[in-house]
Amino acid sequence: MVFIRVLVLAALMAAATMFLGWVTVPILAAVFALGVRSASAPGEAALAALLGWGALLARVAMVPAFSTLLPQLGSLFGAPGVAIAAFSIVFAVLLAWSAARIVTGFVIRNSAGSAAG
């Protein structure tokens, strides 16, 4: 069940990124955390971001021009191209994790508050 919902979220993140841009990643992660209401939500959202953006990057990596782009982009930012690729995924992972973590924090605290009340 967890695996499937992560896959679904990953697919949603990939599609939303394609059509609406990178800002959809934390938004989807936050919505996901709100729906799941589980302490594992940030981790799952982060994993979904990794899979979603990883798939998008893999798609780019399939075209011949990627082999030109990778070193040039690395040179542009003064780092190996692979590091920029990794950083891209880390960027999405952190966006997803942080958004989901904030929501989860509030949800759990509110739930605990309600239970105590």
Place this chain on the structure above:
Amino acid sequence: MSLSRAGTAVAAVVLVALGYAGARPIGPIPALGAVLDPANGVWSAALTAELPAEAAVTMPGLSAETNIVYDDRDVPHIFAPTELDAYRALGYVVARDRLFQMEMQARAGAGTLTELAGGSEAVLGLDRQTRELGMPRAAERRAKESDTTSAHWAQIVAYTAGVNSYIESLTPRDYPVEYKLLGAKPTRWSPQKTFNLMVRMGWTLASSNDELTRLRASALVGKAASDVLFAMHSPIVEPIQPNQSATARFDSLRLPPPGAPDTAALAVMQSLGSRGLASLAAFTSPRGADAVGSNNWAVAPSRSASRHALLAGDPHLELSLPSIWYEVHMVVPGKLDVYGVTIPGASGVVIGFNRDVAWTFTNTGADVMDFYAETVDDLKSPKQYKLDGAWKPLEIRPELYRTPNGTVIRTDTMRYTHRGPLANVEGRWISMRWTVLESNRDHEAFAKATVSTTAMGMLDSAASVYDAPAQNMLVADRAGNIGIRSTGLYPIRADTGRGDVMRDGSLSSNDWIGRWAVAEYPQGYNPTRGFLSSTNQEPLDPRDQPRYLGSNWERPWRGMQINKLLRADSAVTPEAMRVYQSDPGSARADFFVPVLLGAALSGTSHPQAEKLRRVATLLGEWDRRYTKDNSRAVLFEAAMQQVSQLLWDELRRDSLAQAPVPSDMMTAALVSQPDNVWWDDGRTSPVENRDALLANALVAALDGVIAQYGEPTGDNWRWAKVRNARINHLLRIAPFSRLGVPVQGGSGTLWPSTGSGTHGPSWRMVVEMGPTVRGWGTYPGGQSGNPFSKRYDNRVQQWSNGELDSLRVPATADQLSAAQRHARLVLTPRR
């Protein structure tokens, strides 16, 4: 719970930080979201790097289906039912490959780069310079004054529609990578942008500042010497318009000794100060003397192996990636069949050929920019200027500079007299008149060229409408005619006729009083010698036409070299034309090396006689060819630099920012006067003559070369290590640039490599005008503007090697074999 609160706090910090860095640039780092997004960011540029094999697009305004076939050289062949459809398709295909370049060049001409690239000091400085030169105003006037009912206006509008059709089809994913790095998006094209771009091109080609050089020299060594050092006519005569001489003529020169500073010039220089001088120098385009290097020549059937007329051209411009040129072929059955290169954003083929005529250009270097010292009503904020005793209102134009989000970051007030822009140069108000700001029919000239059927017809149609930037237009036709004409608006000035002096702006009698008649233009048609050529040199033999056309002409070494090659070849082939374009021989070296060797060998009593003998041996080993592997050219170039340093010491002795150093033409002219006082290095006690100064220069050159490159062993002195081309990306992004590209040539050769290496042959073309036209060409770049495309720089190596591709010129799409077809695009009308 406390752990959870801390985690939430950390997450909040991470989210805010990433959100901020994702959405906004931080210093030089672009907004990370737009860069790192694998679907829409920089990564996605890989997805659009290559053209799809098949594509179909609907386009409003198209009359019928238009087919575009990209050949195996990535050149689009446009087969359209009407001319307007062809121009619409041209706009589309050029934008498809070069959209960012188009926008950047147009903005450079409009002075709105800050709206694209932000308001940094450097970018703002470029925009201010553009507006101070009056270029945006001139482009706006061109658009306003254009005849909107004319055929060429309709072509510009169709081209614009094609560009906008492409822009409208884009999603953020498809934006060129530069937009993503800048966090920008494409803006709609307009005819105005085409005009902005063309005016900017005029600045690149037709701005020189001879007034300043002469002033500087007069302030140092007096007017008499300055007038000869920067004479109106070149001391070496090898004109474009064929004269009676079989070879270059060295006119005798009477160079007066350095005199007392001219007090008037000194006063002007001192009043301008260094800031003022910099302001005036800003009127000149960034090309240095060594950057000029365009060549063209044509051979009549009587001297060609095939008995067909041949034409070659290689305009030298600042090299860039993507290249300034885009190669294209446009076919409209019965109306248009033109192949050549267009400037992305300029709606037509600028250099190329049709089935009947081929044409190309070099820059004339004529003086078409004059300065006037104006009298104004208020030195701080003038509103009027005086003309013939009466006050005339200045045209006031506020110039606002904005950031990409529309914030105004600076406002300038520009003023115009009837002559042109008025600038405050350290308290003195100086106006400028410049043909580039007044011309408005260059597009029409190019459009007419594409449909000309004879060489003379093409020259005449261009001369009837073309004003600026003045160009040596070379043509060859299928009937075997060859012709050249230096076409453009050449002003006639009052009294002395000189344009290289600053005139009193308060008198209308100092205004231009007319323009040269076309019959007076430098020109040649089917000369008996069987060939024509131009290399930016003085176009007329002053014995034939002494009237002022300009001064400070480009050195004629290249002209001498190509003419020598052509005179020696009575059966020229297209292959020979190609080889000549990167010929490593040098008329300059042929002239100076014997002189230098003579000085070295006669220096037996020189304090460093041993070193002189060594220099003579090393220089004597040189074959005077600037091949990439050559290991002696470096010594010769160092020697020539030292000669210039020592010979013109009188002109380098003050604190002026840029010493007015004469060209090596003047050095050559002085060689026949070994005891002229100018040979004396005034900074040393003995009085040097020619050979003594040359010996000192050679010793210093050897010391300098060894200090910089080591002993002349191995490949220490290899020419390709010393001089090479730097092809910078438009935004100077290093990974997108190609630097250190080896070239075969040096100063004064047909492929003159410059010190910085930023200029060179921007397009090389050879055409044979037989019953079936044949063409060859290449340029240093590739058709695509996408740095990740294999089409981005795939011609650089070929260009570096001096090789050309055979151009495919199909009359119909079917004439391209399957192997020759790389991709296809079908445009259909949108109903």
